[in-house]
Amino acid sequence: MSTLSQLKRALPKNTVISGSENTRPFECDGLSVYKQEPLAVVLPNNIAQIKKVLEICRKNNTPVVTRGAGTGLSGGATPLKDSVVLGLSKLTQIISIDAEKKIAVVEPGVRNLAISEAVEEFDLYYAPDPSSQIACTIGGNVAENSGGVHCLKYGLTVQNVEAIKMLTIDGEELSLTRQDEGLGLLALMNGSEGLLGVITEITVKLTPKPELARLVMAGFSSVRDCANTVAEIIKNGVIPSGLEMMDKFAIEASEAFAHPGYPLDAQALLLCELDGDIDSVNEDLNKVLGLLSNATTTRVSENEDERLLFWKGRKAAFPSIGRLSPDYYCMDGTIPKRHLATVLDKISELSTHYKLRVANVFHAGDGNLHPLILYNAGRPGELEKTEAFGMDILKLCVEVGGSITGEHGVGIEKLDAMCHQYSSAELDVFHQIKNAFDPNSLLNPGKAVPTLHRCAELGNMHVHHGELPHPELERF
Amino acid sequence: MMSSIAELQKQVREGKELRITGDVDNTDKEYINISLYSGVVEYFPEELVITLKAGTTIQEINNTLATYGQALPFFTESFDKTIGALYATSGPEFSDSVLGVQIINGKGELLNFGGQVMKNVAGYDVSKLLVGSMGRLALVTQISLKILPQRIVKQFQLKQPQRHKASELSLNFESKLKKVFDPYEVFI
Numbered sequence A: 001m002s003t004l005s006q007l008k009r010a011l012p013k014n015t016v017i018s019g020s021e022n023t024r025p026f027e028c029d030g031l032s033v034y035k036q037e038p039l040a041v042v043l044p045n046n047i048a049q050i051k052k053v054l055e056i057c058r059k060n061n062t063p064v065v066t067r068g069a070g071t072g073l074s075g076g077a078t079p080l081k082d083s084v085v086l087g088l089s090k091l092t093q094i095i096s097i098d099a100e101k102k103i104a105v106v107e108p109g110v111r112n113l114a115i116s117e118a119v120e121e122f123d124l125y126y127a128p129d130p131s132s133q134i135a136c137t138i139g140g141n142v143a144e145n146s147g148g149v150h151c152l153k154y155g156l157t158v159q160n161v162e163a164i165k166m167l168t169i170d171g172e173e174l175s176l177t178r179q180d181e182g183l184g185l186l187a188l189m190n191g192s193e194g195l196l197g198v199i200t201e202i203t204v205k206l207t208p209k210p211e212l213a214r215l216v217m218a219g220f221s222s223v224r225d226c227a228n229t230v231a232e233i234i235k236n237g238v239i240p241s242g243l244e245m246m247d248k249f250a251i252e253a254s255e256a257f258a259h260p261g262y263p264l265d266a267q268a269l270l271l272c273e274l275d276g277d278i279d280s281v282n283e284d285l286n287k288v289l290g291l292l293s294n295a296t297t298t299r300v301s302e303n304e305d306e307r308l309l310f311w312k313g314r315k316a317a318f319p320s321i322g323r324l325s326p327d328y329y330c331m332d333g334t335i336p337k338r339h340l341a342t343v344l345d346k347i348s349e350l351s352t353h354y355k356l357r358v359a360n361v362f363h364a365g366d367g368n369l370h371p372l373i374l375y376n377a378g379r380p381g382e383l384e385k386t387e388a389f390g391m392d393i394l395k396l397c398v399e400v401g402g403s404i405t406g407e408h409g410v411g412i413e414k415l416d417a418m419c420h421q422y423s424s425a426e427l428d429v430f431h432q433i434k435n436a437f438d439p440n441s442l443l444n445p446g447k448a449v450p451t452l453h454r455c456a457e458l459g460n461m462h463v464h465h466g467e468l469p470h471p472e473l474e475r476f
Numbered sequence B: 001m002m003s004s005i006a007e008l009q010k011q012v013r014e015g016k017e018l019r020i021t022g023d024v025d026n027t028d029k030e031y032i033n034i035s036l037y038s039g040v041v042e043y044f045p046e047e048l049v050i051t052l053k054a055g056t057t058i059q060e061i062n063n064t065l066a067t068y069g070q071a072l073p074f075f076t077e078s079f080d081k082t083i084g085a086l087y088a089t090s091g092p093e094f095s096d097s098v099l100g101v102q103i104i105n106g107k108g109e110l111l112n113f114g115g116q117v118m119k120n121v122a123g124y125d126v127s128k129l130l131v132g133s134m135g136r137l138a139l140v141t142q143i144s145l146k147i148l149p150q151r152i153v154k155q156f157q158l159k160q161p162q163r164h165k166a167s168e169l170s171l172n173f174e175s176k177l178k179k180v181f182d183p184y185e186v187f188i
Helices: A003-010 A020-026 A047-060 A112-122 A138-144 A185-189 A223-235 A248-258 A278-290 A304-315 A317-322 A337-354 A382-399 A415-421 A424-437 A452-458 B005-014 B058-066 B083-089 B150-156 B168-181
Strands: A040-042 A064-067 A084-087 A094-098 A103-106 A161-167 A173-177 A198-205 A212-220 A242-247 A268-276 A297-300 A327-330 A358-363 A368-375 B019-021 B031-033 B040-044 B049-053 B098-105 B110-114 B138-146
Touching (some): A020 A040, A047 A198, A173 A185, A173 B168, A212 A304, A223 A337, A248 A268, A248 A317, A327 A382, A337 A382, A382 A415, A415 A452
Parallel strands (some): A040 A084
Antiparallel strands (some): A161 A173, A242 A268, A327 A368, A358 A368
16 A cells, blocks of 8 residues: 555545645745655644654655745755655644743644744743744744844744654654753754654743833944944943844835835944843943944834834845845855955855845844845746855855854755865764664655765865864964 | 874874863873863954863853953853863753854764854754763864853853753663764763
8 A cells, every 4th residue: 555545544534635736835845946746745633643644654664844834945844756744734732831930832833923922911922033933833943943033132943942842753752851961952953954853842931021122223334334333232242132234235125115214325224123121221222322433324213113113124125125026045144243244245246246136134143144136037047047146155154154054944955055064074973863863764854964975076175164274283 | 181183183093981071180091181172262252252172161261251241151160160071061051052063073083063153053953962961972172152241141140950861762862872973982
């Protein structure tokens, strides 16, 4: 009996979806240039059914691609040929909320924002806020170690997860908590992209809502001035809850679309949000305003409406760029902040070289770049050219000591880029970690870590976090 | 006592049943003593990042950070301890601040995981996985940490975290991971 018939027999009606017409919505995730029809899509209602799926797939040697809401941007949930997509979107129970301990226990299919909505009555919220938070699931957030705008102060997903339960490929339940002695298995699972197990329950940390939040908006006549101000703010002991930068192109596009009142004469815009109790916000605000002598315009939100309006432009940056071009490719890389101006100069040179426009939005606080490359997939060869441009940006990130992905994951998108960031010995460690959990490589195989063969074929020289050869030599 | 990466790699490659110590007075031959492999490698106060050799003492780190009004954002009970020792014996309250590590694995290979940036989801987070590994998987030579302003750390009420035993299944995976990093069982 085929895998499909076994699944259909073992699971309730309407749980197993097959046939290309029916599985089409699951053929891609947010990286929609890559599509693949799966063998079947299974949408279980409970953990027993997930176990059943794993059992059948294990017996038949069928790969399993776990999926949340499918909002990921790196192809982590793109189906593999002849794979079963295990969609956890029906597991949407908030199991318990403990306002005293500031934790909530939730199923993996609960949406990120639904957690904050459920705990609002206790003046709490779930801090990590990826831009897809209205749709993305918490299970997917753990799998990708998702970030967002507020990471500098409140951490990534990994710092906001207290415990998880997961099923191994053998169907055993592995329970991991922050109190466990020994290795950091819980941290390992954050960002493991569905390669090590299937997450079935998450205990998240909840954060008290701040008494007050105010947003400082400042325009600068150069990217360098703006970047220097970011460094000065942090050096002066202020940790903003959000610290965002946009370049001229992004400012213009957002202003035209969302009308937040951004200064159109500025080459770079800084958005600096301060939150906390009233006294500390005012103290921080005075410090920040004192560091803005280089700014050409400065405005501070006077009320909640205005704060949200200032944010609106930044939050609408991607769709507003989307209005200007048939397609755009959203890149994600991180760099040490001190190299920001240099990196943006180089991206601008590359833009001229490839004859493709690029807009830059940037989580300046934690060095996370999001260049948006504008292209037209309808023109032959333009997607390939765009991907080559993207790869050059990622190489640049590695060269200055950063990373090829800050919060979007590797998935299928950045397998080649991984060859630049890691040596073969390091990649081998990743493969062996996978092997320790999933020896037959059934969980999302081929994603996240490139084969050594692939890297060898690319012939890439990897640059080690900007380090020079012979790191054992002292350098002064 | 070893003070260069090449020497440390040599000791691991030639070693058997090694233990790691940061105690300067420990001259026992079966120990790799990393107390001389110490010092601040790089410090960027405006990036909230410090990179340290594993033998650096907490006291030395605190002194360096204090010059810019910054501090380690986790509980430290003894200032004489090395950052390597703290890394080997801590849990998530410490790994939350770890950005990257350089290690020598049981085969004597020098490997880097993570880096000096706040956000990095390329590959499994080995730099956090090895926190709490008690020196049994690899020799940690260099650690990059996220640090914070003193005024913020002061609000944290840092204390010794409570721990409980991990499950049997976790221990089973731990022993498999031990083989990934130290296939010849050099570190005991």
